[in-house]
Amino acid sequence: MNVPLLDLRLQYLSIKEEIDKALSEVLEDCGFILGERVKELEARISAYCGVKHGIAVASGTDALFLSLKACGVGPGDEVITSTYSFFSSAGTIWNAGGRPVFVDIDPDTFNLDVSQVKGRISDKTKAVMPVHLFGQCAEMVPLLELASEAGLPIIEDAAQAIGATSDGRKAGSLGLLGCFSFYPSKNLGAYGDAGMIVTNDSSVADKLRLLRVHGAKPKYFHRVVGVNSRLDALQAAVLLVKLKYLDSWSARRRNNAGLYDRLLQDTEVVTPKVRKGNVSIYNQYVVRVRARDAVKEFLAKKGIGTDIYYPLPLHLQECFRALGYRKGELPRSEKAAQESLALPIYPELTPEQQEYVVSSIREALDLVSP
Ligand SMILES: Cc1ncc(COP(=O)(O)O)c(C=O)c1O
Structure with a gap:
């Protein structure tokens, strides 16, 4: 018997008609970057998570990187995160110019051990990034309390956890910012790279929308130096079909x-x-x-x-x-x-x-x- 770790083809075959139709509609429109489908996906995912804003970006890694930038993380700043995660959690802190400060895990859940966070907060700490590993939320209640006392924003690495809940609240909706990956192997997987940030904070959402288009508003007038991290309409079309399931x-x-x-x-x-x-x-x-x-x-x-x-x-x-x-x-x-x-x-x-x-x-x- 053959049992692959993941079989994406079976999933595709089960929704083939809908996916093929959605993709061919984009090809007919020729509106490939951002646009109405991406806006619809942002609205659907933010509503799904129970938050006000969704900002679609090119990957989960970009979602984390831009969230760190939006929180002002730069050279000399520290961000506390779990040492047991996919590389992006720490790589994005480093690429933002910051320094990852690692804490160990709760051996039962593989998620960061919240009791170790307090001792790692310093005057350089700029944010805390819990990772909801394998699809389960980190222990958020005490972490939110701690972060609020210390005046630190929480950036949730919810790349693996869309739809998971912590005391009834959706992953990604608990901190200041929640970051999702739609890498094909995720529960909600695109047919390429894709990601999203969700937040209730309108001013941070505006910043993120600016950062993903080279910091330009209007086009060709750059207020800040951003990056190219635009989601494309083909991925949005796939994700809109899959979100229902x-x-x-x-x-x-x-x-x-x-x-x-x-x-x-x-x-x-x-x-x-x-x-x-x-x-x-x-x-x-x-x-x-x-x-x-x-x-x-x-x-x-x-x-x-x-x-x-x-x-x-x-x-x-x-x-x-x-x-x-x-x-x-x-x-x-x-x-x-x-x-x-x-x-x-x-x-x-x-x-x-x-x-x-x-x-x-x-x-x-x-x-x-x-
Ligand atoms: C925990 C975690 N963080 C971040 C990422 C980065 O997401 P992406 O691969 O979409 O850049 C992933 C995805 O693999 C992940 O599992």
Whole structure:
């Protein structure tokens, strides 16, 4: 049996007619950059998140970068974030001229350990960037309290978490700014790169709209130096079709997660925990397993796709050597990097495929020595 980590073709086939029609309408219009479809997508996503503004940009990375710029992050400024994330969280802080200050994770959720944030706030701290990893919100209530006491904006890296909730509130709507990625593998995935920032703050929204078009308003009159980060209409058309299905796809992922939880119950595999008050959209289903690399290799031989998110925490990346972090300094993340393994969780996965994945994991664990 073949079980890929993700099968985007199955999803495409299930909505092919709608997608093909939406794409051909854009081709007929020839309005390719920003425009009405992008505006409609901004309105739909901001309404979905329960916030006033949506600013569509070219990627999730740009959403983070422009949010940092809009918060005034520049040389010498520090931004506190999780060391256990996709590179963009820290790379954008660095590219804005700032310095990422890393905190370790809560080992149960892989999200930043909020209790470590307070101790890392300094007079240089300009913002806090929690990451809602794998589709589950970071612990936002105490973090929002802390940030408000310290007068710091929160930029949510909600790239993996559109539709996830924290005490009933949508990911991206909790901080000053929420950043989404529509990279194809996300629960709401475009057919290329795409991203969005959502916010309730009208003046920050205006700044972001300016920054994404080279800082120009009107055209060719540049108030600030911005970047080119315009979303194109083809991606907006795809996303408008898919948004209707997002919640049902995420519910199927949750259902699949429930089945894995049950099937793996009597094994030594540590299944992912969802914090009380959170609803996860399971962009990834990440387990912890002994002899992870050997298990991964065994599963690959059985035709099962898995991946490691992430094999090296950000504080140990070569490009951040100048920040001076040492091995062992953020041990929970370093341990997670050794143990974590993402299993296939996409909505179209069948129970038979999941049973095959779990029986293959059992076989693998029988083979690798304790
Ligand atoms: C946690 C996290 N942050 C940021 C990004 C960046 O998004 P993009 O790939 O759209 O630039 C991603 C996407 O992969 C992500 O998973």
